[in-house]
Amino acid sequence: MTAEPKRKDRERERHRREIMAAARELFARGGYERTSMACIAERAEFAVGTLYRFFKDKRALYRALILDTVEEFADELVTALQGPGNEIERLERYVEVKARLFVRHIPTARLYFTQTVGAGLLPTAGMDQEIRTVYQRVLDILESVVGDGMSKGLILKMNPRMLVLGLEGLSNAYVEVLIERRDDMEAGVLADTVKAIFFRPVAVEGAR
Amino acid sequence: MTAEPKRKDRERERHRREIMAAARELFARGGYERTSMACIAERAEFAVGTLYRFFKDKRALYRALILDTVEEFADELVTALQGPGNEIERLERYVEVKARLFVRHIPTARLYFTQTVGAGLLPTAGMDQEIRTVYQRVLDILESVVGDGMSKGLILKMNPRMLVLGLEGLSNAYVEVLIERRDDMEAGVLADTVKAIFFRPVAVEGAR
Amino acid sequence: MTAEPKRKDRERERHRREIMAAARELFARGGYERTSMACIAERAEFAVGTLYRFFKDKRALYRALILDTVEEFADELVTALQGPGNEIERLERYVEVKARLFVRHIPTARLYFTQTVGAGLLPTAGMDQEIRTVYQRVLDILESVVGDGMSKGLILKMNPRMLVLGLEGLSNAYVEVLIERRDDMEAGVLADTVKAIFFRPVAVEGAR
Amino acid sequence: MTAEPKRKDRERERHRREIMAAARELFARGGYERTSMACIAERAEFAVGTLYRFFKDKRALYRALILDTVEEFADELVTALQGPGNEIERLERYVEVKARLFVRHIPTARLYFTQTVGAGLLPTAGMDQEIRTVYQRVLDILESVVGDGMSKGLILKMNPRMLVLGLEGLSNAYVEVLIERRDDMEAGVLADTVKAIFFRPVAVEGAR
DNA sequence: CATGAATGAGATTTCATTCAT
């Protein structure tokens, strides 16, 4: 009797997660508009009405999913940035963790991308300021690490925001390739490439 | 009498372009799903039925539009790459032209992005192999320029495809920022930043 | 032990009345269709399922409510009619009691109206012959009072049923005004107006 | 060619009227909530989508219908009031016209009632200020006729608004009976009864 | 060719009702 409410709650929470898992898969594959509630319900093995007991409407389901996704990834990335080592080592670790993380959770990664990087390009995107804020937190920490590296003379002095955007653009480019087609490339190579291009000169000394 | 068919053809071509111009604006703003044929027709000042005289269905209109967009941009980019100068100068010009081009034609740029870079992320994207092919041509030429630069010892030797993806990722990141929010950043700064990060070392000499 | 079943019964009856009170409020405000069982359950502070322990379905709850409402009002009205005084005095008291009663219990009055007077106009109405019967009782007694008044030469001789309908229509018209908008009009004025119009000539003597 | 647009317009207008006729019948029978768009479409012999080409949504269809109905009836009633004769004759004609009109168009009459008299009782009602305004016009004119009658000493002096409400309540009561059950009563009897009750004293001289 | 009214499949959302706990 006393344990009853807990079990009920846990069951409810499990159902919620099942719905979100089904939704994640489908939204990642088909996008917001082309994924129907009926389809999500079917994959989650619930009736349509049940989805509405957990989420006010389709947007709310999507929003909860995205927020969940972005927060989960953001936490991992922030942890990587805040570990030991000098600034360059920490940025390198960031890129490595990002590569492994995204490769391991491809549907989640898709959603993360469309809602952070591609947020301005996509119509569904920009749904919510809250989502942008979570990603901004990652960018802010990246920026502070970069700033520290510059102060210590480890990193070329320039606008740190711009440098951060560059690092993101560079690493995302490779992650996207990994996500799209399952190339032979794997996370390790990806991280090495970013490091090679970003931290060392591409133009050979004296070429310019 | 003999000139008649030509005039008719030209008129038809003009109508086609008017429809595509309306569609470009709306698709860029609202995305594929959220843009209705009725809305395009209204903006183009034609009846819905007329749109179907020019394009088999909505997808075909979208496809034609994207192909048109991508080809137009690709032509400009290829021209920039094929001009005079050594490989590094040509790559730099590529970045400059790209920045100016995209900033000048924002709706077109949006479509270009969602269909080239974001092609694997977005549901509407990957509509057609033909589109990918056009963009591949740009990547191929970029790759050959990079390869030449490596042979001449101007560019650090590494997998040229990877280097090209990196250059694209880096430059796109900044262009996206320009497109999303009308930052104070302008095309010149953008190109300089890419050059600074890409061609010169970000990690200060001896730091690693 | 022996008193237990009684306590249970009383408890059950109390719960039943709590549900009906919640339902009365909501049905009166929003009508049958726009009032949901979930909403009633919430207001009554019971679970949805519990409502179904007391009433077979939504219609049954509504029906019970209406019957309760109509009977309650009918009893009061009949009592007023059966008091002392000659027929005209009794009819006047009927109008006074009706006015005060309805003004005091507005939600109940709304339901009474939609189910008696408006029964033929409203789709939810006419749910049940039983309800009509209760109201018919009031009309029958009114008719007998009117008939007696006619026999005694107090009331103009005409079809008594018609006269009753007229009295109802006249008094209801004012009550409706009171229910709709909280006018400055109050029960006393209402009753006086009905009496003035109904029992005395509106057309001035000799005008016709 | 020149007549083309006119024919199209007429056809469109005809279709609009067909939809409204189907809707009138069904709304009058089942009320707003219990009448589905699919049902209206079927009866009107159009596809569901077609209804939405003529009316933004269900409410708009209902509103248009009601406005149409109320205006049509109001016009007839106003005409009756504004004809020749002294004030009492004009009020009597009003009652006669009202009786005949409502008996002839029962579905329309139902809608008229639920939206004018019963407007405050019904949840769907009070949809629109505009509708109330049309009915107010009738009440205003009634009031001015009554006022004139009082000035001329034809009608008992009292609050004219109250008298008008009384006349409406009285006549509506009988009309409702006619609408509900097809009694043996007919329009002529109805009008005579209203006149008898309203204009002459029900309480016999000296009874009070 | 151009038109735009008509179509109807399909999407979202609500809610009365059931039933395992």
Place this chain on the structure above:
DNA sequence: CATGAATGAAATCTCATTCAT
């Protein structure tokens, strides 16, 4: 008995597409 999560039928509304004029 009480509970409230789950159900799924049904309603509203949208929009790509067709076709008679």
